Amino acid sequence: MAESTKIEWTDTTWNVVTGCTEVSPGCDNCYAKTFAERWRGTAGHHFENGFDITLRPERLALPLKWRKPRRVFVNSMSDLFHKDIPDEFIARVFATMSLTPQHTYQILTKRHGRMRALLGNPEFEKQVDYELLHFPPFADPKLIRRSWPLPKPGWPLPNVWLGVSVEDQKRADLRIPALVDTPAAVRFLSCEPLLGPVDLTEWMPSISPMPAEQAPATWAEWTWPDWVPAKVRTQVEEFWTEYWGRSPRHWISDMHQQGAPPFGARLTMGDGFGHKPDQVVGRYVHCWNNIGRLVLDDDPDREFAYTSFGTRDRARARGIDWVIAGGESGHGARAMHPDWARSLRDQTTAAAVPFFLKQWGEWGPAPFIVRVCDPDVGWQGTEEELATAKADSEARGATHVHTGNWLEKDGERTYWLHEIGHKPWSLERCALPEGTAAIRRWGKKRAGRELDGRTWDETPKAVRS
């Protein structure tokens, strides 16, 4: 039984396990737990055991029956790397995924440590091979249409995407290094519910030294970093020459259009343009199209190599291939500050990483203009102007003003969000802290998923070898 889903970034859920336990603040309002616990003790119900970990071996072979390719979210009602799920069972899940390359599997976890330990261990791959040969459903000729023995389509499986949940910076710092260190075809982040601002630049560096619109219009105004050799500077400047109406701005735009590796990133790339060139390590400088130079720090005599990049080089140059963001829904939902979502959009855009805004959740932006006056003096306009300002903000639907600030406690830096419960016009009499945003409790459906006038539905294409 395929389970239909309203989750915007997938087609189907495949719950081979249900039940879980909380690990971090992102779990506080776990929708799966709330749903499952409703049925605890109801004899015969699928969730008779509530949210206790329950293996569902009868579902292991289900995807073998699905002919049409689909994106499959594995365990939306659990966490595949929970400690109570045996390695052998997880190996069977991977065996099914290897037998169904027509589907794309999306595995999301908060148990980054076990994921890395298991999938980084060559013994696990052997265990998957063992399950392919010995688990009865995989020998059923009605289900398996390909010849036997089945070669796996490579390892890591090219149709399996691995992701970690990142609700705040602390969880980013903990989980992303483990994800980046785990073999995977595609790595993604689910920043939902987003509970604080998150800086991902360490794993998702910007492609260019600055946005194209901030770059100078002439090379005379451009400053190269010291590590770029004079010959490379000349090659770039002579191609993007002012003589042909080109400039540093065009060069930077080209980096983004081509999805080039990040400027200055230390990478392993081909030495020259031949078929299967030797690999060298150096710092990347974009030239034009898919061509660049690799500055060889370890070989100053040679200075740099000529190189080019393809889809796989692009993917390898980044730790992260996809970022999903979203606010929380349901009773007691915590608000996502619009600036946190904007920041993720801007970071992904700068790094040419696809961005998907899944939902605002319960709370969403309520555009209106807060009229601030001098807090020491008070309102300086006429009574009529004050009445108009009140009516304007209320007509636009704002009910709260949303702000936050950093607090230090026990050496830990936490971002605290405040919902100021006044009508927004009452804030005209005080200075608004920087970072204030107007939001309203719209409900998930009405809040929608537009950010600054558009939806963000980008998905990854690159596959890492």
Ligand code: SF4
């Ligand atoms: S890890 Fe996921 S499924 Fe498990 S309790 Fe947390 S939010 Fe729920």
